[in-house]
Every structure is written in C-alpha cells, then in structure tokens.
Amino acid sequence: MLRIDNVTKKFDGFTAVDNLELLIPRGQLFCFLGPNGAGKTTTIKMITGMLRPTEGCVQIDGIDNQQNPVEAKRRIGFIPDTPYLYEKLSGREFLHFVGDLFKVPEPQKEEAFAKYFSTFGLMDAADQLIENYSHGMRQKLCFSVAFMHRPQLLVIDEPMVGLDPRSMRTLKNLLREYCRDGGTVFLSTHLLPIAEELADRLGIITKSKLRFLGTTAELRTNLAREGSLEDLFLELTEDGCTDPVADVIPTREVTA
Amino acid sequence: MRHNSLILWTKWRSARNAIRNMEGVMKFHVSAAFIVLSVIVGAFTFVFWRVFAFLMDQAVFGPPLMDRLVGIVFLAFFSMLVFSNLIITLSTTYISREVDFLMVQPIGFSTIFRQKLLESIVYSSWAFALLSLPFFLAFGISRQVGWHFYPLVILLLIPFLTIPAALGSIVTMLVTAFLPARRTRTLVVVLAVMSAILAYVLARLMNFRALFQQAEDGNFTQIMSFLEFGSSPLVPSSWMMKGLLSIAPGTLGSPDFASYLYWLGMLSATALFLIQVNEWLVPSLYYRGWCLTKDSGNSGETSRSRFAPLNFVDRLLRVLPVQLRALFSKDMKTFWRDPAQWTQLVILMGLMAIYIANLRSARRYSSTVEFLVTDWKAMLSLFNLGATCFILSILTTRFVYPMLSLEGRQFWSVGLAPMKRATIVWQKYSLCLVTALLLAVGLLTLSNQVLRVEPYLRWISLACTVVMAFALSSLSIGFGALLPNFREDNPARIANGIGGTANALLSMAYIGVTLALVGMPIYLHSKGELFGSHFWNNWAVVYIAGGVLFQLGVIFVPMVLGLRKWNRLEF
Structure with a gap:
C-alpha cells in the first residue's frame, strides 16, 4: 500500500532523512518511532507530498505522489500533530468543507458526521466555531474528517496528544477496525505503550536513518534482550548507537 | 529594566537567527524584493522631485x-x-x-x-x-x-x-x-x-x-x-x-x-x-x-437556518464545481465571521462614500475651475480613474495579498485534498477579480455619473478599470504566491510585511504608468490635437501595441511566476 523507495531529504546540506526504504502492505498498522528530530515528521511530510524527496520516491497504492499527486492524495487521510484549523468555521462546516474538497457524496458526509461526531463526543459542539474548541476537540475533529472519505492509507502524526483516556480507547478501537477492513495506518508516535499495543510492525528511526524494522518480538530477538519496548527503544536510540548496531538489525525490506 | 533588556535581546537574537538561517532560495527572493523596492523607491523619488x-x-x-x-x-x-x-x-x-x-x-x-x-x-x-x-x-x-x-x-x-x-x-x-x-x-x-x-x-x-x-x-x-x-x-x-x-x-x-x-x-x-x-x-x-x-x-454558535445570510449565499454557490464551491464558501465564512476583516472593509467603503460626496463639490465648481486649469474635465476624469484604482489597490493589498499566506498553516487540509495546487491560486484569483470588478466598476460608474463625465471618457475609463482590475488582482495573487508568509496568521501584519509593501508600491507604480499611457492621448484629444497629428499618424500603432503588451505583462507575469513558486513550495 505504501512504498518508500530509498528516500533521502536534505535541507541546505543537512540530511533529515537518509536513504529510507519501507514497504507497508494493505491492512497493516505500522508504528514509526524515534526521538525528537530523528526525521519522523519529515518522512510524514514526504508521504503526504508536503515535502519533495531530494532522492527516491514515495508510492501510495502504486501511485507516485510526485508524478500523480492528485490521485495519491485521494487515497490518503492525514492527521497532523498540530491541528491548525479554520477558526471561523464550525466543526460541522469544516467536515463538510473537507468532504467537498474530496468530492464525498452528501449521504456519506452525513453518515460520517453522525458516526464520528457521536463517537468522539463532538455532537454538542458541532455548530460552535472551532476557535472555541480545546486541543483535544480539534484532534477529534481531525480524526472525524480523516476517516470521512474512507482513505486507503491513514497517516497520523502523534495521534494521542490532547486526547482524554476515553477518546484514546475509542481511537484505538477505530484504528483496529479500520485495519481489519483493509485500511493501512502509518502512525508516528513518542508513546511507546501505544506502539506496543497497536503496532503490527514498527520502524525506529534515529539521526535520519532507519535503525530497526520489524515486530516487537523481532526487536527483542535481535537485541537479545528481554524487557519493555521502552528499554529496547532507549538502548537503540542512545547517542553512542551507530551503524554497528544497525548491522545486526534488519532495516531493509526483503520483498519488492 | 532587566526584563526590558532581556526581552529586547531575545527579539534581537530571534531576528538575527532568522536572517542567518534563511535558506538560499529565500535569500535570493528577499534580495530580489529589496532590489525591486529600491527601484520603485528611486522611481517615486524621481516623480516627487x-x-x-x-x-x-x-x-x-x-x-x-x-x-x-x-x-x-x-x-x-x-x-x-x-x-x-x-x-x-x-x-x-x-x-x-x-x-x-x-x-x-x-x-x-x-x-x-x-x-x-x-x-x-x-x-x-x-x-x-x-x-x-x-x-x-x-x-x-x-x-x-x-x-x-x-x-x-x-x-x-x-x-x-x-x-x-x-x-x-x-x-x-x-x-x-x-x-x-x-x-x-x-x-x-x-x-x-x-x-x-x-x-x-x-x-x-x-x-x-x-x-x-x-x-x-x-x-x-x-x-x-x-x-x-x-x-x-x-x-x-x-x-x-x-x-x-x-x-x-x-x-x-x-x-x-x-x-x-x-x-x-x-x-x-x-x-x-x-x-x-x-x-x-x-x-x-x-x-x-x-x-x-x-x-x-x-x-460562537453558528446558525444552521436555511435563511441565515451565509447559508443562503452558500446555496447560491451550488452552481459551481464542488471543490471550488467549498473553497469559496470557506473564504466567505472566515471573512465575514472575523470582525477585524470586515470592519476595515466597511471603513474603506465609508471613505469611498466620502470621496463620492466630495466629487459632487468638484463637479459643482468645475465650470469655474476650468478658467484656472485647462482641460479640467479630462483631468478630473483621469483623477477619478486613478483614485478608483488606488482604492482598489489598497483593497487588493490589504485583503487579497494575504489570502494565500493564510492557507499555509492549514495546508494539511486544503493542500492534501485531491486537486491541483494551482486550483487554490485560481480560486483566490477569481474571487478577487469578481469582487474587484464589482467594486471598481460600481465606484467608477457612480463617480462618473456624479461628475457627468463625457461619454467617450466614461467608456475609456471603464475599459481601463476592467483591465486594471485584472492586473491588480494578478499582482496581489501573484505576489501572494511568490512571497508568502506562513509564519504569521494576522492578515494585517502579512499585508504590512515586505511582500505586501512591495505589492502596494508596484500596484501604485502600475497605476501611475497606466494613467500616463491613457492620459496622453486623452490630453491631446481634449486639445483637439490627437487625430491627424504627427504623433497619431506615425506612432499610434506602436503606442497602442506597447500599452497592450505592458498590460498583458502585468496581468500574466506575476501569475506565471507566482504559480511556478506555489507549485514548488514545500510546507
């Protein structure tokens, strides 16, 4: 579903993402982990087409997002970490606005409104201006909008920031249901318990390079350690950890 | 006092860091903007001098x-x-x-x-x-x-x-x-x-x-x-x-x-x-x-009534393709729900009303003034055309130039929609153009009526206003795409920035050149020296072709450059 082919991104000589290669099949929930400044958000921006790779390409469902951006974008739902929204629209209006941009039919918009606004407890605030929404409410609105056009790939940057425990549970259930139905999720997070609980597979990026790719069990096996994902993550991303560690850990896709 | 200097020092450091960390392409754009500004300042200095x-x-x-x-x-x-x-x-x-x-x-x-x-x-x-x-x-x-x-x-x-x-x-x-x-x-x-x-x-x-x-x-x-x-x-x-x-x-x-x-x-x-x-x-x-x-x-409760003005206009927009309708509707709602935006527009409208009222006085005494200033009527008509387009340029600089910059932070929603990026630019352009035409043609027609301008001058000034509405829209949208400011979410500050100021100065320079181009034949004609003159017989074609090329350049070049930059922008 998502193919990242030897992608590198450089900013004025600084390499933010270095030769990243990933293949995420349909129906998989992939967690992308890494310390601050590792290159997670840059990767996400390249997947969504907001940044152009310096080298390599990104394909969504076989479509190159630089060659055919409109078709690629049609297949993506994106939830940013900082949800800047149109403050002077109401939540309902924002949903309809994005629905129209994606040419979602009216009944589908109404269905999404009823389903997600009630699931996330936004119904009472549906007609209030977004400027009065809390951070968590904005995040919930972003999720409602992202699910609406039934994307094949959901790209999520730090999904749990600002969400209360009930909403977190709701979201986890929604993501599982979405993947069961054949959707693919690319989720970037700092919250290791979330990754441990949800991920079918995970990738760990540090200092612009992918250090690990596989399941949590494979990570334990490769590092020959027991312990929580947090311990393994800290060991893998500590400052002294460089290429020798990467050599014993798979970071390359084996399937084309 | 310590806090004062600390905050000032922080601001100074922020500014210095912003300049030092400016990317190569941005440095080029800022340098180009400074050169353009210097040329415009030089030209205005010459005129004032x-x-x-x-x-x-x-x-x-x-x-x-x-x-x-x-x-x-x-x-x-x-x-x-x-x-x-x-x-x-x-x-x-x-x-x-x-x-x-x-x-x-x-x-x-x-x-x-x-x-x-x-x-x-x-x-x-x-x-x-x-x-x-x-x-x-x-x-x-x-x-x-x-x-x-x-x-x-x-x-x-x-x-x-x-x-x-x-x-x-x-x-x-x-x-x-x-x-x-x-x-x-x-x-x-x-x-x-x-x-x-x-x-x-x-x-x-x-x-x-x-x-x-x-x-x-x-x-x-x-x-x-x-x-x-x-x-x-x-x-x-x-x-x-x-x-x-x-x-x-x-x-x-x-x-x-x-x-x-x-x-x-x-x-x-x-x-x-x-x-x-x-x-x-x-x-x-x-x-x-x-x-x-x-x-x-x-x-901040919004009305869902079918008869609420914004919802009514929303329904009128249904004749448009769905994506364009969504963008127009969003722009309209965000504008009218922000009092900081529409109140300034209302003030400008008030100033326009005062202007029209003063024109009545100008007409009343025009027969007398003609004794003092020859060709007063033609001059007054040209002045009116210039004033109308000047007001239009204020509107385009203040309200239109910031429009693309304001999309920057929300680009994850509009920019990731399945449509070409250029669609956003053209949507803003058409919104600006329609509004500019309605306002400028309305104001000009009304002011020409008040001044009782001669029919041939009415048609000339009307045609000029239509062309200038296209050009001023191009300048504002083109510059908005060429020099966007995604760090600021206050439209007034965006308009006051370097891109907005460059846009304002270029718009004024463009109006000045256009008035001069139109003014010369009108001046000669009002003195009865145009047709059959040496100038008309030998240079009319070149003059008109040059004028048309100039206008086409101002209409197309900013849009071409702006679209090229906008399509390549990274967020």
Whole structure:
C-alpha cells in the first residue's frame, strides 16, 4: 500500500532523512518511532507530498505522489500533530468543507458526521466555531474528517496528544477496525505503550536513518534482550548507537 | 529594566537567527524584493522631485504652496498612522500569543506593555518609513540641503511616530478595560467605529468643498489660506512640517536650527507626555483589559437556518464545481465571521462614500475651475480613474495579498485534498477579480455619473478599470504566491510585511504608468490635437501595441511566476 523507495531529504546540506526504504502492505498498522528530530515528521511530510524527496520516491497504492499527486492524495487521510484549523468555521462546516474538497457524496458526509461526531463526543459542539474548541476537540475533529472519505492509507502524526483516556480507547478501537477492513495506518508516535499495543510492525528511526524494522518480538530477538519496548527503544536510540548496531538489525525490506 | 533588556535581546537574537538561517532560495527572493523596492523607491523619488522642482521654479507662489502641500501630506501621514495604530495595538498588545506567554512570567505589566508599545511603533511605522522615503529624499534634493538634513529628519520622525502609537494604545486600553466582555468582536467594532469617526472628522477638516468655493472666487490668497489647514498648530503633523521646513527653507532663507529644536522639543515633549499617560494607565487598566479580551463571553454558535445570510449565499454557490464551491464558501465564512476583516472593509467603503460626496463639490465648481486649469474635465476624469484604482489597490493589498499566506498553516487540509495546487491560486484569483470588478466598476460608474463625465471618457475609463482590475488582482495573487508568509496568521501584519509593501508600491507604480499611457492621448484629444497629428499618424500603432503588451505583462507575469513558486513550495 505504501512504498518508500530509498528516500533521502536534505535541507541546505543537512540530511533529515537518509536513504529510507519501507514497504507497508494493505491492512497493516505500522508504528514509526524515534526521538525528537530523528526525521519522523519529515518522512510524514514526504508521504503526504508536503515535502519533495531530494532522492527516491514515495508510492501510495502504486501511485507516485510526485508524478500523480492528485490521485495519491485521494487515497490518503492525514492527521497532523498540530491541528491548525479554520477558526471561523464550525466543526460541522469544516467536515463538510473537507468532504467537498474530496468530492464525498452528501449521504456519506452525513453518515460520517453522525458516526464520528457521536463517537468522539463532538455532537454538542458541532455548530460552535472551532476557535472555541480545546486541543483535544480539534484532534477529534481531525480524526472525524480523516476517516470521512474512507482513505486507503491513514497517516497520523502523534495521534494521542490532547486526547482524554476515553477518546484514546475509542481511537484505538477505530484504528483496529479500520485495519481489519483493509485500511493501512502509518502512525508516528513518542508513546511507546501505544506502539506496543497497536503496532503490527514498527520502524525506529534515529539521526535520519532507519535503525530497526520489524515486530516487537523481532526487536527483542535481535537485541537479545528481554524487557519493555521502552528499554529496547532507549538502548537503540542512545547517542553512542551507530551503524554497528544497525548491522545486526534488519532495516531493509526483503520483498519488492 | 532587566526584563526590558532581556526581552529586547531575545527579539534581537530571534531576528538575527532568522536572517542567518534563511535558506538560499529565500535569500535570493528577499534580495530580489529589496532590489525591486529600491527601484520603485528611486522611481517615486524621481516623480516627487519633478513635482517639487516644478513648484520651486514658480517664482512667487511655488515655495509657499509646496510648504502647504507638505503640511497636508504630513497630516495625511499622521491620520494614517493613528488609524493603523488603533488596529495594530489591539493585535500586538492584547491578542498576540507572545503576550499570553509573557503574562504568566514573573514580569511586570508595565514591562510587557512597554515592549508591546515599541512593537506597535515598529509595525505601524516601517511601511510608513518606506513609503515616505522618496518624499523626504525628493524634498531634500529639491531644496538642495546638506547631508545633516537627513539625520535631523530621523530625529524628528522618532517622536512623530511615537505620538500616534501612544495615542492608539491609550484609546485601546480604555476601550478594552471598560467594554462588556465580548472578546475581540465588540472591541474591533468599537475601534472601527472610532476610526470611522476619525476619518469623517479628517474629511471635514480637508473640506474640499471649501477649496472649490475658494477657487470659484478665483482668489489665490484665499486658496493659500485654505491650504493652511495642514498647518493647524494643534496637530503634531504641523510641528513635524515646521521642523522640517526650518532646516530646509529653500529660497526662503537660511536654516533656523533654533526653530528646529523648538519643534523637535514640541514633538518629543508630547510623545513623552503620552507615554507617561500610558504608564499611569497601565497598572489599573492593562491587565484588566487583557483578561476581558480572553473572556469569550459567547459560544460562537453558528446558525444552521436555511435563511441565515451565509447559508443562503452558500446555496447560491451550488452552481459551481464542488471543490471550488467549498473553497469559496470557506473564504466567505472566515471573512465575514472575523470582525477585524470586515470592519476595515466597511471603513474603506465609508471613505469611498466620502470621496463620492466630495466629487459632487468638484463637479459643482468645475465650470469655474476650468478658467484656472485647462482641460479640467479630462483631468478630473483621469483623477477619478486613478483614485478608483488606488482604492482598489489598497483593497487588493490589504485583503487579497494575504489570502494565500493564510492557507499555509492549514495546508494539511486544503493542500492534501485531491486537486491541483494551482486550483487554490485560481480560486483566490477569481474571487478577487469578481469582487474587484464589482467594486471598481460600481465606484467608477457612480463617480462618473456624479461628475457627468463625457461619454467617450466614461467608456475609456471603464475599459481601463476592467483591465486594471485584472492586473491588480494578478499582482496581489501573484505576489501572494511568490512571497508568502506562513509564519504569521494576522492578515494585517502579512499585508504590512515586505511582500505586501512591495505589492502596494508596484500596484501604485502600475497605476501611475497606466494613467500616463491613457492620459496622453486623452490630453491631446481634449486639445483637439490627437487625430491627424504627427504623433497619431506615425506612432499610434506602436503606442497602442506597447500599452497592450505592458498590460498583458502585468496581468500574466506575476501569475506565471507566482504559480511556478506555489507549485514548488514545500510546507
């Protein structure tokens, strides 16, 4: 579903993402982990087409997002970490606005409104201006909008920031249901318990390079350690950890 | 004091870091913008210099007339500064995110207020400084002043710019502290009403009807005495003017430095006094007002009624393709629900109404003025065309130029929709064009009707307005795409930035060139010298082709460059 082919991104000589290669099949929930400044958000921006790779390409469902951006974008739902929204629209209006941009039919918009606004407890605030929404409410609105056009790939940057425990549970259930139905999720997070609980597979990026790719069990096996994902993550991303560690850990896709 | 210097130091470091970390392409764009600005400033300096030189050459009435005109220019500058400070103070001193941060730090309210007052002065003044630069340069050159003139002018400018900022902050402080809490909506409306009253008072002060009445009497002394209104001793702009004239007397005598010091003292004392009034008010009013602006006071509930005006217009838009309809509807709602936006538009509309009202006086006395100025009707028609397009350029700079910048932060929703990026640019362009055409053609038709302009001039000016609406829309949208500012979410500040100022200056230069191109044949025709003349027989085709090429260039080049940049932008 998502193919990242030897992608590198450089900013004025600084390499933010270095030769990243990933293949995420349909129906998989992939967690992308890494310390601050590792290159997670840059990767996400390249997947969504907001940044152009310096080298390599990104394909969504076989479509190159630089060659055919409109078709690629049609297949993506994106939830940013900082949800800047149109403050002077109401939540309902924002949903309809994005629905129209994606040419979602009216009944589908109404269905999404009823389903997600009630699931996330936004119904009472549906007609209030977004400027009065809390951070968590904005995040919930972003999720409602992202699910609406039934994307094949959901790209999520730090999904749990600002969400209360009930909403977190709701979201986890929604993501599982979405993947069961054949959707693919690319989720970037700092919250290791979330990754441990949800991920079918995970990738760990540090200092612009992918250090690990596989399941949590494979990570334990490769590092020959027991312990929580947090311990393994800290060991893998500590400052002294460089290429020798990467050599014993798979970071390359084996399937084309 | 320690906090003051700490905050200033932080701002200085931020600015320095921003410049140091500027990407290569951005450096190129900023350098290009500076070069373009320098060329435009140079061109305006030349035009001003020609006007001043002409006046200085007139034996008797030239220099005194120039002095009075300088007074009027300063009065206009001063009123614009008061007006812009009323708007800017609210956003910098009360609604900015930095104030939210500073308020929870162990810093006194006075310290925060002083910082914000300084920021208001800088924000409201730098565009003024750029716009007035050609004026001062041309003034200095035409009066053959020494180098000392320019630093002395800067000394005068510091208190001159501080006075409106301090006045604006006093008014804003009083309004925010004593109004019932309804967040910014009420505040902006009240400030807008106060600005409108100010505009009305100024319009009365600049009573053009009286000017034409004087002209009817044909009494030059009376006209000169009427033009004295720019020199009223109660207005700080007249102190600025007198200070300026005392060090550049031209043919009227040698520099009078004692007089300069007197007027500098007047300006400085007034500025310091107003700052002191701010200092007195801050402890009791600033925090109170800031808290009230935070108190939303309403739920921001939107109406779902089919008959609510915005929903009604929304339904009318259904004839459009769905994505365009969504973008138009969003722009319309975000504009009309933001009082800071529409109140300024209402004020501009009010100024346009005042303009039309004054034109009636111009027509009433035009038969008399024709004795003084030949081809008055053609000139008045051209002036009206220029004024209409000037108003249009203010609108496009203030409201249209920031539109693409404002999409930057929300680009994850609009930019990731399955449509070409260029669609967003063309949607803004068509929105701007339709609005510009409606406003400009409406204003021109009405003003031509009031002036009873001759039919052939009506059609020419109408055609020019339509072409200029296309071109001014292209400049604003093209520059908006070429030099976007995604860091700022306040449209007024975006318009005041380097891109907005470049757009304003280029728009004015374009209007000037177009008026000159159209004006020459009209002038010859009004004198009966166009058809059959040497110029017409030999150069008409080249002249018309050149004019058409120029217009096509202004319409297409900014859009082509802007679209190219917009399509390659990274967010």
